Amino acid sequence: MKTVFFLAAGAALVLAFALGGAVALTGLASPVYAASPEWSFKEDVLPIFKGRCIECHQPSGEGFDQSGLDLSTYEGVMKGTRFGPMVIPGDPDVSNLIRLLDWRASPELRMPHGQKKLSICDRDAIRGWIRQGAKDN
Secondary structure, three states: OHHHHHHHHHHHHHHHHHOOOOEOOOOOEOOOOOOOOOOOHHHHHHHHHHHHOOOOOOOOOHHHHHHOOOOOOHHHHHHOEOOEOOOOOOOHHHOHHHHHHOOOOOOOOOOOOOOOOOOHHHHHHHHHHHHOOOOOO
């Protein structure tokens, strides 16, 4: 009977460590925290812009004509508008792009203009990319 108990306890420890938790003396697993994903302009952000923004914000688009913002390239995003920068690397909370996408601006400036708000997941991807330095990756 003791052998079965020790085998079960050993299996529980192995399982707990395999799941990424450390087992305390009480036998309870500690919480496991996921690492922040590495956000990529090319793989994560640009596809969002292509799907929801580039129709207007590319050379000859209505949004480009009004603001000068070109979201079709990294260089265009980082150049910003004729009114100023859209992205402050490392600081999404003061980046105008996030302000417009989160609808924290007047209704006529909210983006995408006249459409449904970007999903939380899409906005969080852009926010995470900016927080990680808005790299050309």
